[in-house]
Amino acid sequence: MTSSAHSAVYPLKAIQRPVPRVLSIAGSDPSGGAGIQADLKSIAANGGYGMAAITALTVQNTQGVTAVHVPPVEFLRQQLDAISDDITVDAVKIGMLGDATVIAEVRRWLGEVRPAVVVLDPVMIATSGDRLLAESAEAALRQLLPLADLVTPNLPELAMLLGEPEASDWTTALEQGKRLAAACGNTVLVKGGHLQGASCPDALVNTGGLLSQDVVEIPGLRVETRNSHGTGCSLSSAMATAKARLGDWESALRVVKPWLQEALAQSAVLDVGKGNGPVHHFHAYQHSLRPGDFAVRMWEAAQTELAAIYGLDFIQGLQSGGLDEGQFTYYLAQDALYLNGYSRVLARASALAPSEAEQLFWARGSQMCLEVESELHRNWLNGRQASGERGPVTKAYVDHLMAASASGSYPVLLAAILPCYWLYAEVGQQLHHGYLESGASAEHPYAEWLRTYADEEFAEATRKAIDITDAAAQAASPAERTAMMEAFSGSCRYETAFFDAPRLHG
Numbered sequence: 206m207t208s209s210a211h212s213a214v215y216p217l218k219a220i221q222r223p224v225p226r227v228l229s230i231a232g233s234d235p236s237g238g239a240g241i242q243a244d245l246k247s248i249a250a251n252g253g254y255g256m257a258a259i260t261a262l263t264v265q266n267t268q269g270v271t272a273v274h275v276p277p278v279e280f281l282r283q284q285l286d287a288i289s290d291d292i293t294v295d296a297v298k299i300g301m302l303g304d305a306t307v308i309a310e311v312r313r314w315l316g317e318v319r320p321a322v323v324v325l326d327p328v329m330i331a332t333s334g335d336r337l338l339a340e341s342a343e344a345a346l347r348q349l350l351p352l353a354d355l356v357t358p359n360l361p362e363l364a365m366l367l368g369e370p371e372a373s374d375w376t377t378a379l380e381q382g383k384r385l386a387a388a389c390g391n392t393v394l395v396k397g398g399h400l401q402g403a404s405c406p407d408a409l410v411n412t413g414g415l416l417s418q419d420v421v422e423i424p425g426l427r428v429e430t431r432n433s434h435g436t437g438c439s440l441s442s443a444m445a446t447a448k449a450r451l452g453d454w455e456s457a458l459r460v461v462k463p464w465l466q467e468a469l470a471q472s473a474v475l476d477v478g479k480g481n482g483p484v485h486h487f488h489a490y491q492h493s494l495r496p497g498d499f500a501v502r503m504w505e506a507a508q509t510e511l512a513a514i515y516g517l518d519f520i521q522g523l524q525s526g527g528l529d530e531g532q533f534t535y536y537l538a539q540d541a542l543y544l545n546g547y548s549r550v551l552a553r554a555s556a557l558a559p560s561e562a563e564q565l566f567w568a569r570g571s572q573m574c575l576e577v578e579s580e581l582h583r584n585w586l587n588g589r590q591a592s593g594e595r596g597p598v599t600k601a602y603v604d605h606l607m608a609a610s611a612s613g614s615y616p617v618l619l620a621a622i623l624p625c626y627w628l629y630a631e632v633g634q635q636l637h638h639g640y641l642e643s644g645a646s647a648e649h650p651y652a653e654w655l656r657t658y659a660d661e662e663f664a665e666a667t668r669k670a671i672d673i674t675d676a677a678a679q680a681a682s683p684a685e686r687t688a689m690m691e692a693f694s695g696s697c698r699y700e701t702a703f704f705d706a707p708r709l710h711g
């Protein structure tokens with residue numbers, strides 16, 4: 206991309222701060238969907254550092270506002286002064302002001318500090334219909350408008366500020382936007398949220414030549430949802446942040462509008478409240494994993510197979526001692542055959558490993574498999590009548606691992622490898638625990654085998670294998686993670702089938 210093409214999108218001269226310090230002067234919504242709570246999330250989600258000076262406390266949830274308390278205005282003054290005495294404020298968003306004394310205090314502070322970006326959301330009435338601004342303060346709010354760079358009224362507020370009837374179509378709304386912008390000498394963001402129909406446009410309106418044209422419209426589709434609580438708060442604080450970051454209102458709205466649309470579209474994920482729920486400010490972070498997230502997902506996916514394993518005759522017989530000796534021999538022989546294939550797959554993981562530590566870990570695992578295989582022959586299969594042929598489950602399981610290995614993807618291969626560590630360690634621990642609980646009798650026909658399950662070295666290796674796979678998932682693409690879950694679940698099913706194979710094929 207040429208530098209001129211780049212600056213056409215983001216005018217470099219105007220980019221001020223990589224992480225702008227953005228102050229919300231607004232009311233508190235304890236349910237977290239609107240007010241300062243929404244503002245702080247919105248500022249962070251849009252790349253800013255959020256601060257909040259609280260004008261009023263409300264008692265509200267997704268169903269409505271039941272009380273409003275406006276603390277002494279001196280306290281607001283102290284909050285504002287504490288911030289600006291210490292911190293450079295790159296942008297301010299003003300929301301609920303409550304009454305005329307609060308408006309006067311904010312006006313004084315704005316006059317003294319003169320922040321570079323001021324967005325005013327003229328909050329008067331909540332979505333629920335409850336008043337958030339004393340009626341007597343409407344004139345004072347009108348007089349505050351010229352101190353803002355951007356005013357973001359919804360359609361009822363736009364009409365109220367002009368003293369006109371509410372617009373019922375977009376053309377009328379834009380005309381009203383032009384009148385308000387001309388009267389205040391600033392830019393008005395006309396919002397389509399209160400319109401009917403499938404589209405939901407927004408437009409920046411300025412009649413003084415500040416924009417590329419008087420009306421810059423950004424189209425948008427309406428999201429079918431009740432969860433619109435706090436959209437106005439979120440939009441205005443996102444705009445303050447994006448303006449400080451990108452330098453102009455048009456660039457800001459172009460990034461904020463699709464972000465908010467997605468926040469509405471994904472709001473159901475949050476499942477908050479019985480009324481108009483909040484939007485999902487951090488929807489974009491769903492795609493990135495925190496350490497441990499993928500391990501938890503895999504563990505959840507393994508639960509059905511673990512339950513199936515504990516229900517198997519083979520496992521119950523091994524625990525009680527009633528297991529048929531022939532079945533046990535078949536199991537040991539297949540285990541030895543399986544470990545030979547598994548060793549080769551671990552060697553492949555070692556070859557694909559991105560670091561020497563992981564390379565060494567899988568190489569050691571590969572070596573350990575061969576050692577256990579020969580120990581099985583030496584100590585356990587010696588003297589027993591066992592076939593050296595791979596049974597159908599052993600063959601299918603090893604083929605599944607080989608296919609994951611052939612995929613060439615390190616994360617997918619690890620996901621296929623992991624259940625043999627994890628489920629085996631888990632089942633082994635349970636069996637060993639059960640054996641100890643029942644008195645650890647030396648008479649138990651499988652006592653010696655059950656004792657091998659207490660191997661702490663194997664438990665440690667399993668924890669390490671989980672951590673490495675989890676870390677590989679964090680670095681993987683979404684498509685690769687889907688393939689990982691498939692490979693993991695496939696191996697879990699083979700673990701169950703492997704324990705059941707002696708009954709069917711032994």
Ligand SMILES: Nc1ncnc2c1ncn2[C@@H]1O[C@H](COP(=O)(O)OP(=O)(O)OP(=O)(O)O)[C@@H](O)[C@H]1O
Nearest residue numbers: 359396397398399405427428433435436437438440
């Ligand atoms: N259903 C929706 N689908 C898509 N965008 C929407 C929807 N509802 C609102 N918006 C967007 O949300 C923002 C706020 O618009 P709206 O007109 O609802 O303001 P508001 O009434 O001040 O918000 P609030 O609901 O917080 O009071 C605008 O960008 C608008 O386009």
Ligand SMILES: Cc1ncc(COP(=O)(O)O)c(N)n1
Nearest residue numbers: 232233239240331332434435
């Ligand atoms: C503290 C506070 N500030 C603003 C709003 C407006 O948001 P909405 O119109 O979505 O209810 C609110 N409900 N509460």
